[in-house]
Amino acid sequence: MKLSSVDIARRVASDITGGSYVNLGIGMPMLVSDHIPDDREFILHTENGMLGMGPAALEGAEDWDIVNAGKQAVSILDGGSYFHHADSFAMIRGGHIDISILGAYEVAANGDIANWLIPGPRPPAVGGAMDLVAGAKQVWVMLSSHVSKSGEPKVVERCTLPLTGVGCVNRVYSDLAIIDIVDNGLIVTAMIEGLEREELQTKTGATLNFAPNCEVLKPFSEAA
Amino acid sequence: MKLSSVDIARRVASDITGGSYVNLGIGMPMLVSDHIPDDREFILHTENGMLGMGPAALEGAEDWDIVNAGKQAVSILDGGSYFHHADSFAMIRGGHIDISILGAYEVAANGDIANWLIPGPRPPAVGGAMDLVAGAKQVWVMLSSHVSKSGEPKVVERCTLPLTGVGCVNRVYSDLAIIDIVDNGLIVTAMIEGLEREELQTKTGATLNFAPNCEVLKPFSEAA
């Protein structure tokens, strides 16, 4: 049993305090915006110059002046604002974004993250990832699967790929578990139903600690 | 014979190229804004956040949200704009202001200027003077009198008062002369009618050179 990407996004959204300012990375983190609980309002920042990002534009009704960091046509909600790139990254660098939510190739027990470059012939492209992980108050990583396609752990003792930032990740959400990264290492705060601690440890490249009241995660369709 | 402060201001204004962006210091430089020639438009910057500064507000019609760097109620002309302090000084520091026009206690042959502090018991106050002299493309100094009340030269070999900036003054306008400051020193480009070169030299604390076609200045009321 494991969580779907939508299940993970739903859980991430439910963990965000109302009133938070949140930046969602391109890809899987964007799913979070579709699952904001009805009981709270939080504000999405897109680093190309907007607060109050709303849902994707309807097909055929795109306004290509209103795009997100992935260059997709989106919308703006009431209470939003526009600003230029230097102001936008001053917000990020200055610690005003409460949570930056990103994908990653590797996350290490010391909080390091590698999510921008797999060495190869293509030109290295970083975008705003390094600014976000260095600047946001909290960095949460979403992993659609706890291990890579070839079965290698993505949560590791030390990253092997080129780093995006050092000591900056606070929490990892995967299809199997939720892991907080603290000074002393990794603490599993929630784990998928039916999974043994030993099995999760096998699929993780660094020593896991388990919170005393480790929560049991269920896929949404299975949940009460 | 000598120029009045208004005469000096009139001459300064006539020396400013149309289209220039100009910052006028508090006090005597403000007179320049009253003498902009009809044949040109230039734009006044006030460092507290406005381009397009217009004349002083009429008495009784002051809008105290529209003030200049001297905290006087002024007006804004068509084509003006407002911006915050950091943006305003980015304009100054970044070399976007064509001419900064200030008063001074002392100006030296090496371009140094002292215009902010006479040591004493009162708290030292600098305002935007150091930013303006370091940042503007050109720095012009207006001296209501070539020498101090006690007869000491204000144009000197080296400043004795605490400096506002180093090597930054390009030109001095006084009641007796117009002096350019270049790499090799002081060049008098204009001098009041009837004044001998030796007399101007006596009233100046550094060696003067005279431009080949040194202009003769006349008080406005005397001019043709």
Add this chain to the structure above:
Amino acid sequence: MIDKRTQSMSEMMADCPDLKDGATVLLGGFGDTGVAVKLIDALRALGLSDLTVVSNGAGGGEYGLALLIQSGSVGKMICSFPRSSDSKIFEELYAAGKIDLETVPQGTLAERIRAGGAGIPAFYTATAYGTPLADGKEIREFDARHYVMERAIRADIALIHAATGDRWGNLTYRATARNFNPVMATAASTTLVEVRKFVDMVPAEEVITPGIFVDRMIEVGDYT
């Protein structure tokens, strides 16, 4: 629902851990323009001690900042122009050695605050090079010009004056009452705003300070 509007000054100042003895406080405004006078009065009523106040001036007359200083709450001023025709209260305490002063060029002051809000711990500026205000600071040459290293200013509290504000904390300013306010709003742990008028929503293109920088607001009406 996000709603940063408060209905009373007591609500505004309650339960704010950043309002504490020894706090660093940013006060917006330039002269009497764009000053959060009612918030300053409320701060004075708290009777805090040993505050470091960052403001362009050191207060004039017998109101606002001057009274805050007179009350004994302020241990140190950081300003560009701590002197005016009626800055007696500050000047007397300064002469008596009862209050510290750090004089900073106006543009450097604005930029140090901007840096604080933008996550930049230090930067270089040519302003003040060669002057007493660079004494003790690191000097460095870039491209054959000398620069002074300046450190960021971050504060516990900012007291801001704005023209309009909506429930998300988005602000507009009026004319040169903008001045230091938008910059200071970014550089404090808690930003408190007095707003002339609450509005339903500031249009996205017209927002000068996005709500992300604002914690609480109170409506004060026109302040003149």
Add this chain to the structure above:
Amino acid sequence: MIDKRTQSMSEMMADCPDLKDGATVLLGGFGDTGVAVKLIDALRALGLSDLTVVSNGAGGGEYGLALLIQSGSVGKMICSFPRSSDSKIFEELYAAGKIDLETVPQGTLAERIRAGGAGIPAFYTATAYGTPLADGKEIREFDARHYVMERAIRADIALIHAATGDRWGNLTYRATARNFNPVMATAASTTLVEVRKFVDMVPAEEVITPGIFVDRMIEVGDYT
């Protein structure tokens, strides 16, 4: 009378010494949003060589920047994300070693350009510390955190896309088409602007880029 509006692209590009071989060129825009496409086409028509182009991306498809690169005018790109689903032209030249690339985190890129416009030769940022993009750069500790020293970017030419512009060069932008444009407008010796629509006057409170940063404008209509 100040009038920065031109009536033709030939007038726009004529007699501009900054349009030269080896020039550094800032190109506004993010993806296809807010890009000065017609100015880029006009730049390509000049057939210059060895340009350094600063832009968030390295062009996609077969238009605008991609064609400029294909034409052989560009020796080096400075960007944050020089890669997209259709960035073939750049990627082929890059793989063939025919074009240089400096990859810069997006926020550092924006801030380096802002610094260039604001007269700040260098600043420190935590972004990229501990990553390959900090290789060879000065690292410095402030308050127990590590920062990377970054240098300002200044350019000869900026090509900017704006929504409206008046004769003084005051500009507005639309939504996220603002992006890098206002920042880049401040950091070039010559700033050329394509404006969707000329207007009589941009109201002072609505100006995003004050005319001081603008040299020439051309009206291009809606660009989508």
